[in-house]
Amino acid sequence: MxxxxxxxxxxxxxxxxxxxxxxxxxxxxxxxxxxxxxxxxxxxxxxxxxxxxxxxxxxxxxxxxxxxxxxxxxxxxxxxxxxxxxxxxxxxxxxxxxxxxxxxxxxxxxxxxxxxxxxxxxxxxxxxxxxxxxxxxxxxxxxxxxxxxxxxxxxxxxxxxxxxxxxxxxxxxxxxxxxxxxxxxxxxxxxxxxxxxxxxxxxxxxxxxxxxxxxxDFASLAKNNFENGKWNLLTAYYTGTFRSLSPRHFAPLALILGIVLPLPCCAAVSLAVAGIYAAAIFLRSLRIARKTDPFTQMAAFAVLHFSYGIGELAGIMEVLKLMITKKRKKSHEK
The missing domain is CATH 3.90.550.10 (Spore Coat Polysaccharide Biosynthesis Protein SpsA; Chain A)
Known part of the structure; x- marks a missing residue:
């Protein structure tokens, strides 16, 4: 060839x-x-x-x-x-x-x-x-x-x-x-x-x-995935479409919202969501924990998912800030 x-x-x-x-x-x-x-x-x-x-x-x-x-x-x-x-x-x-x-x-x-x-x-x-x-x-x-x-x-x-x-x-x-x-x-x-x-x-x-x-190390993992999560929302904002991403990218955000949003009115729902998540990563950790222990493996899952989801929440705030700034700029131009 x-x-x-x-x-x-x-x-x-x-x-x-x-x-x-x-x-x-x-x-x-x-x-x-x-x-x-x-x-x-x-x-x-x-x-x-x-x-x-x-x-x-x-x-x-x-x-x-x-x-x-x-x-x-x-x-x-x-x-x-x-x-x-x-x-x-x-x-x-x-x-x-x-x-x-x-x-x-x-x-x-x-x-x-x-x-x-x-x-x-x-x-x-x-x-x-x-x-x-x-x-x-x-x-x-x-x-x-x-x-x-x-x-x-x-x-x-x-x-x-x-x-x-x-x-x-x-x-x-x-x-x-x-x-x-x-x-x-x-x-x-x-x-x-x-x-x-x-x-x-x-x-x-x-x-x-x-x-x-x-x-x-967990600090580096958290920093990297926080930025990845934040840029999911910023990517959607700058490109004007969510089609630049896939539904799986927003699963960590859904997890965090599932735990946080019910807290003011129904803490039991928040605890249930957190419990289901903990059980899922515990069972999975038992299966995949090679050259480490199940609890360190659980921590890796939690750091990855929560840093990513918190990054997505930060991305929402950043997008709102950009939208407000853009709106004010247009108002001043008028």
Missing amino acids: DLPRITVVVPLYNEERYIATCLDSILATDYPKEKMEVLLIDGMSEDATREIAEEYHRKFPFIRLIDNPRRIVPVAMNLGIAEATGEYLIRLDAHAEYPTDYFRKLIEWHRSLGADNVGAVIETRVRKETPVAHAIRNVLSDKLGVGSAFRTGVGRPVEADTVPFGCYRMEMLRRLGGYDERLIRNQDIELNKRLIRQGGKVFLVPEIKAVYYARE
């Missing part, structure tokens, strides 16, 4: 712990290096990320470092799209590493499926061997934890609403107008939903796998 030229884009910001592993796995792939360029789009990192990237560039000129003064991922991706010379663009994450056949399989499946984007199933791993880190890994690989097929796995290639570390046809990316730079989070799923609405096809292929290194 005549392999096409590909552009690999990796957004970066303070990734000194992960970037060398990521780049070594890219260099180990069996894809012809003369048909590959790797664009490292750095958000002006304040650790050793840039020095490491520049060292790789000196050894391998097809790896380039590009500045991203605005720091956010969608801007990084659009900078990559503007610089790209490949027929396909592959969006990677520095927190991951990739098997030797990763790029070749992406292209093969692209062609056989007639796809516009093809992505991998994720195997979540940790660098620290602690009960908390393993509990986080377990919850991110479980349907009750995240609900994403690309984390929990599928039995055959399936059409999906989004995929990680996707391989896009460059023609389709440019036709879509690239990434929405208003979205600090959820930019990938919004792009894929937009692609699907325009008749494109996104496929998740279980034969293609990548390793993702999860956050390893």
